[in-house]
Amino acid sequence: MTDEPRPRKILSLKNPPTRPLGPEPIRKPAPPAPPPPPPAQVFAWKCKPCGAGFNVGDELADDVVIRCPSCNAKIGLVADFRADPIPTKLRARPVAPKA
Secondary structure (H helix, E strand, O other), X not given: OOOOOOXXXXXXXXXXXXXXXXXXXXXXXXXXXXXXXXXXXXXXXXXOOOOOEEOOOOOOOOOOEEEOOOOOOEEEEHHHHHOOOOOOOOOEEEOOOOO
């Protein structure tokens, strides 16, 4: 009686079903494609304290104070942005155009 019993035969179907029996599974509709990203804004100047980009309007008077739209730091006067060379007291740096 030390003989091990023979293993049972594994039964298999001749034609297995292609899907489980029962009702058709509920499928979620495909999510809509995300909208394309907005085009990147082109800025002429960057704030030195925070690095946010901004543009100085051409229609502004020379004595208007420019503030950073992100951190609200006083950047300088419009006349400083139009000066050539750029004054050292200006708290912004020009953005190099991307080639």
